[in-house]
Every structure is written in C-alpha cells, then in structure tokens.
Amino acid sequence: MKFPISKEGVFTPNFNKNKELPVTDQINVRYRQPTLAIKNRCRSKPNAKALTGADGRVTGMEITIEKDELATLKEMLIAISNCSYGEGDSAETKIISAQNLIDAPVVFEPLLKEIVKEFDRILDESSIDEKN
Numbered sequence: 762m763k764f765p766i767s768k769e770g771v772f773t774p775n776f777n778k779n780k781e782l783p784v785t786d787q788i789n790v791r792y793r794q795p796t797l798a799i800k801n802r803c804r805s806k807p808n809a810k811a812l813t814g815a816d817g818r819v820t821g822m823e824i825t826i827e828k829d830e831l832a833t834l835k836e837m838l839i840a841i842s843n844c845s846y847g848e849g850d851s852a853e854t855k856i857i858s859a860q861n862l863i864d865a866p867v868v869f870e871p872l873l874k875e876i877v878k879e880f881d882r883i884l885d886e887s888s889i890d891e892k893n
Contacts, residue, residue, distance in 0.1 A: 766794060767794060768793065769791055769792065769794065770791070770792050770883070771789055771790065772789070772790055772879055773787050773788065773790075774788055774879075776788065776871055776875055777871075777872075788842065788844045789843065790840075790876055790879075791839040791841075792839055792880065793836070794883075795836075795884050799836045799837065800884050802832055803832045803833040803836055803884060804829075807824050808827075809823070809824050810822070810823045811823075828881060830873075830874075830877045831863065833877055833880045833881060833884065834863070834873065834876060834877055834880065835860075837880045837884075838862075838876065841856050841857050841858070841861075844856040844857070846865065846866065846869075856869065862876075
C-alpha cells in the first residue's frame with residue numbers, strides 16, 4: 762500500500778496577532794514532516810516509576826516521557842518567513858532559522874513556545890492524514 766505523504770508542512774502562528782495581519786505580512790513556519798528517527802531524537806524513552814504506599818505496596822505507576830524543545834525545533838524547522846526585529850535606525854535582524862529564533866530577544870519566546878507546541882502536536886499524531 763502506498764501512502765501519499767508530503768515532506769514539508771506550513772503553519773501560521775498566532776504570535777502577536779499574526780493571523781490578523783494581511784496574508785503577505787504574516788509570519789509563516791515551514792517544517793519537515795517528522796520521521797521515526799526525528800521522533801526518537803526528540804523524545805526520551807518512557808520512564809516507569811512505581812508509586813508505593815506507607816506499607817510498601819505498589820499503589821500505581823507513573824510513566825513519563827521527556828520532550829526536548831530545542832531538539833524538536835532544530836529537527837523540524839526548515840524556515841521562518843516575515844519575522845524580524847530591529848531598534849530604531851539599526852539594521853534589521855531577520856529570524857529565518859531555529860538558531861536565529863533561539864538567539865532572538867526574549868520577547869520572541871512565546872513564538873518559540875508556540876512553534877514547539879505545534880511540532881509536538883505533529884510528532885504525537887500517529888494517524889495518516891487522508892488530505893495529505
């Protein structure tokens with residue numbers, strides 16, 4: 762069976778009322794569709810921890826999977842368009858890559874978090890999108 766799957770995707774973040782801007786001015790994020798290798802590099806193996814009561818009996822289990830935000834950003838981000846900053850007459854600094862975003866002023870942290878949240882959603886999705 763052959764599944765038609767695109768290699769890239771694009772999404773428009775909500776950051777700073779971005780979606781209210783004219784389409785030509787909106788920040789857009791191009792990303793790689795994740796592979797199993799990318800998912801394995803961005804997620805730790807599940808850790809199981811037994812929860813015990815005062816009498817020493819196991820009362821439950823706690824399973825955690827750690828997510829590496831920066832690894833997710835670096836692995837999946839291809840490019841950011843229409844995103845820059847500058848002060849007064851100083852030169853404009855464009856944010857076009859994961860490293861540019863990581864090095865940007867802290868006011869761009871909500872953008873970074875939103876991008877990583879979307880990438881996490883995509884990584885955790887396990888079904889095939891029929892429209893893809």
